[in-house]
Amino acid sequence: MFDQESTALEVQPAAGVLANQYIEQSVSMVQQLATARIQSAYTMAVRKPRQIEVIRQDALLECRRPSFCSPDESKNGSSLAIYRVPRGSVKDAGGNWVSNNIQGPTIRFAEMLLRVWGHLSIDLSPLGEDEKAQIYQVSCTDYQTCNFLSEIVAVPKTVERKKTKATDLILSQRTNSYGDPVYIVAATDEELAMKRNALVAKARRNLILQSVPGWLIEECIEQVRETAAKRDAVDPQAAKRKLYDAFAAVGVTATQLNEYLGHTNALSPAEMEDLRGFFSGIREGFTTWTAIIAAKTEGGDDQNAAARLEELLVASGRTPAQSRKMRGQYAGRPADLIAWLEDEAKKKADTGTKPQEQEQEHEPQPQPAPAVATKPAAAPAAPAPAPEGDVW
Numbered sequence: 001m002f003d004q005e006s007t008a009l010e011v012q013p014a015a016g017v018l019a020n021q022y023i024e025q026s027v028s029m030v031q032q033l034a035t036a037r038i039q040s041a042y043t044m045a046v047r048k049p050r051q052i053e054v055i056r057q058d059a060l061l062e063c064r065r066p067s068f069c070s071p072d073e074s075k076n077g078s079s080l081a082i083y084r085v086p087r088g089s090v091k092d093a094g095g096n097w098v099s100n101n102i103q104g105p106t107i108r109f110a111e112m113l114l115r116v117w118g119h120l121s122i123d124l125s126p127l128g129e130d131e132k133a134q135i136y137q138v139s140c141t142d143y144q145t146c147n148f149l150s151e152i153v154a155v156p157k158t159v160e161r162k163k164t165k166a167t168d169l170i171l172s173q174r175t176n177s178y179g180d181p182v183y184i185v186a187a188t189d190e191e192l193a194m195k196r197n198a199l200v201a202k203a204r205r206n207l208i209l210q211s212v213p214g215w216l217i218e219e220c221i222e223q224v225r226e227t228a229a230k231r232d233a234v235d236p237q238a239a240k241r242k243l244y245d246a247f248a249a250v251g252v253t254a255t256q257l258n259e260y261l262g263h264t265n266a267l268s269p270a271e272m273e274d275l276r277g278f279f280s281g282i283r284e285g286f287t288t289w290t291a292i293i294a295a296k297t298e299g300g301d302d303q304n305a306a307a308r309l310e311e312l313l314v315a316s317g318r319t320p321a322q323s324r325k326m327r328g329q330y331a332g333r334p335a336d337l338i339a340w341l342e343d344e345a346k347k348k349a350d351t352g353t354k355p356q357e358q359e360q361e362h363e364p365q366p367q368p369a370p371a372v373a374t375k376p377a378a379a380p381a382a383p384a385p386a387p388e389g390d391v392w
Helices: 004-047 052-063 107-117 189-211 214-234 236-249 254-261 269-284 289-315 320-329 334-351 355-359
Strands: 082-091 097-105 120-129 133-142 147-156 158-161 170-175 181-186
Touching: 052 107, 052 214, 082 214, 082 269, 082 289, 097 107, 097 214, 097 269, 107 120, 107 189, 107 214, 120 189, 133 189, 147 189, 214 236, 214 269, 236 254, 236 269, 254 289, 269 289, 289 334
Parallel strands: none
Antiparallel strands: 082 097, 120 133, 133 147, 158 181, 170 181
C-alpha cells in the first residue's frame, strides 16, 4: 500500500538539502565573480596607468560643449555642470544685504570626471533596513592608487507634507518656523525610490570629487563659465528664452522669474550665471524655488531690520545699557520695537518730547516700599487738675 504521508516526509528533507546546496553554490559563484572583477580591474590599472595630460584635455573638451554648460531644451536642462544654492545673506559693495549664494559641481559634472579619470569604481551595497529607513553604503575604489572611500546613506521611509490626502498614513506632526503644521507621512514606493536615487547620486558625486585632484576640477569650472558666457554673448535673448524654458520644466514660471529679478529687461551676465546655477540646484535636488525666494526676501529683510533697529536706537540718544534693556524687553519682537521707536521719533519731532519721558511707559514701574509696623505714639499726658482755693 502507498503511504503518502511517509513519502512526503522523505521528500521534504531532500528538497531542503537541494535548496541549501543551490544557495551555497550561488554564494560561491558570486564571490568568485567579484574577486575576478576586482583582480582584472587592478591588472588593467597597472597595465594602462592614467595619463594626466590626456585626461585634462578630454575634460576641458567636454567643458567646451555648450549644451554641457547651459540648459539643453532637448533634455529639459539636465546637462548642467554647476549648481548654485542660497545660504544666508551678505553685504554687497553698496552696503546692501543680498542673498549669499554658494556653488559647486553637479552630479552630471562628477559623472563626466568619472568617465575621463578612469580606474574608478562606484558600488552600492544595501546594509539593511528597519521601520524608519533603508541603509546603503556607497563606496568608491581607485584601482590605481588603491584608495577606498565610502559613505553611508540613510533613506527615510517618510515624507513631509503641508496637506495630506485620505490615503496618507500620518505618523507624526510638527510645526515649522512659520507656525504652520507639517505632517510626516509614510512614503509610497515611488517616493521612496526617488529619495533613494537622489541621496545615492549625491553620495556618488561627493566620492568622485574627493578622488579627482582639485586643480582639475577648478580648471574645468573656469572653462564651463567661459563657455557659457561666450554662448550668451552670441544671442542674449535666445539664451534667456532657453533658460526660462528650462525653468518651466521644473515648475517655475516666467512671471516668478521676473518677480525675482525685479525687471523684464535683458539679463546681465551675473544674472544669467545666478539663474543657471539656481536651475541646476533645483534640478539636482539641492534646493527649491521656495527656498531661493525665502533666502532673498526673508534673509535680506532680517538684516535690514537689524540695521534699522540699530539706527533708531543710536538716533534716540540712548546709552548702550538702555539699548540692551529695550532689546531684552522686545526679545522676539523686533518689528514692534522698530514701530515704537519710529513713533517716538515722530512725536519728538512734532512736540520736542524727550525720549526718556516716552521710555518710562516701557520700563517696569517701581513697587512701593512695604510699610514697617511701628508702635503707636504715646498720647500726650492730660494736664493736672488745678488745686482748690487760691494759690499764694
